[in-house]
Amino acid sequence: MGLTPAEIDHIALLARLELSAPERERAATELSQILGYFEKLKELNTDDVEPTEHVLPVVNVLRADVQRSGLAREAALQNAPEQADGMFQVPRVVEAE
């Protein structure tokens, strides 16, 4: 179950990982190997099986809709590589007209 170079590029783009040419080749080999291993699961019939998310029936955990304090803005920003005016700063997202 080999992956094509185009498929690897697509996965890397979705994952937001910039791969060098040798890394792309290594990824193709390693991902193909593990995807091949996953084929083993086809041996199991799971047609009428419910998925497991939690071992105990803990569902719809809600809290009262009352205000609670959160992190102060300075604390939330303290690890930001770049910030300005109390906000996280990122490269331009929208093109200027």
Place this chain on the structure above:
Amino acid sequence: MSFIELTAHQLAAQIKSKRVSCREVADEFLHHIEAVENDVKAFVTVLPEEARRRADALDRRVASGEDIGPLGGVPVGVKDLLCTRGIRTTCSSKILENFVPPYDAHVVERLTAEGAVIIGKLNMDEFAMGSSTENSAFFPTHNPWDLSRVPGGSSGGSTASVAAREVPLSLGSDTGGSIRQPAAYCGCVGIKPTYGLVSRYGLIAFASSLDQIGPIANTVQDAALLLQTIAGHDRRDSTSINRPLPDYLAALNGDIKGLRIGVPKEFYGQGVEGYVNDAVRVAVDKLCELGAEIVEVSMPTAEYGLAAYYIVAPSEASSNLARYDGVQYGLRVAEAGDDIVAMYSKTRAAGFGHEVQHRIMIGTHALSSGFYDAYYAKAQKVRTLIRQDFERAFEKCDVLATPTAPTVAFPIGEKSADPFAMKLADVCTIPVNMAGLPAISVPCGFHENLPMGLQLIGKVLDESTLLRAAHAYEQATEWHKQRPQLVKKLKD
């Protein structure tokens, strides 16, 4: 007088009766860390000033007659994926190399409330992905029993530090075996609690439906003490179980008469070495001598656990690790004129190690449009089949006994070139996480001077029975009294 040989229980009792101060204990452990750490390299960060300041503060409370708690003055190490307010928390990753959390994890709050002294942050495989601690972005940790070998992983710093007596107790996390496998490799006791028993608030997430925090210690009693400290409901983790907690220490009564021990034959195949099988079978015989009964059980779907795990865990990781994008945390890599996608992609390529990138790509693919049903949904259904296998087995028995790991600790570098071979180290532990069950690894012998572990698996929330059986076994054997040469040498 040496305190590094004492259990956490004994240390807390000595401090309580004022035979020794918290400061003296902290000083001695810090000296011992200095003496062995060049060889072991268990810590990413040691906290001498913070630990001494904290010990002094506790001593003032002891002097004024206060009860400082069941862990009062006991040094504890914490895996470096548990947030500590104001103290760097790296996940052994370059992308979080300078991350200083603005809050404490729930378990760290609990440690502090019960009087523990946090003495440092422990090395691990980057983002807990690995079975040897070689995937740390900083340095590998060495096994105190043989410094040329791995301590296991991902909580390798947590188990190596306990085995080397750098701390009497530590916290690790276990997503597919990351507490139990290194505990077996290092001759420690390690517990992976029932999913939901310990709050994950402030645990840097790897695979949210599998991750659990648990204790590592040199004795079952110490592990029970630490479990009692960290277990219990926390509303900040919506998967946290809200039930009254049992008294785990009270469960250690030595009585396992009539306890039914299931032996699932599938766990004794799958590449498990003969010497491991032999040691575990002898351990099971010992449990019988103590009054337990053996029941043969079968778990036909357990062999699919590894494949299902390598879909579920990377899928959840690919989502959890999306937040490391050069905006909120530490590292940013960009060149002038880069757009935001280029900044994200360069930052993540530079900040994540190979194994982490590999798993992010597996997960991204498994969750991507057109593949979700074939991979993630299928794997979650396989989890149900594994869980049902366990449920059927537990109709016939109270506890399952298996090897913890298929081999003893392997040499550093032996498997790092073949990530798939590395993954097989977790073949006996992964099904337990897939089913959300509790399990413990307890030392059960040595092969060529390297420790091996017996894994006991319990019913949901039945940590008490696991601890009782593990304690009875431990007390009837001498394995937990062995010391690595490294510790013996210092004593002489």
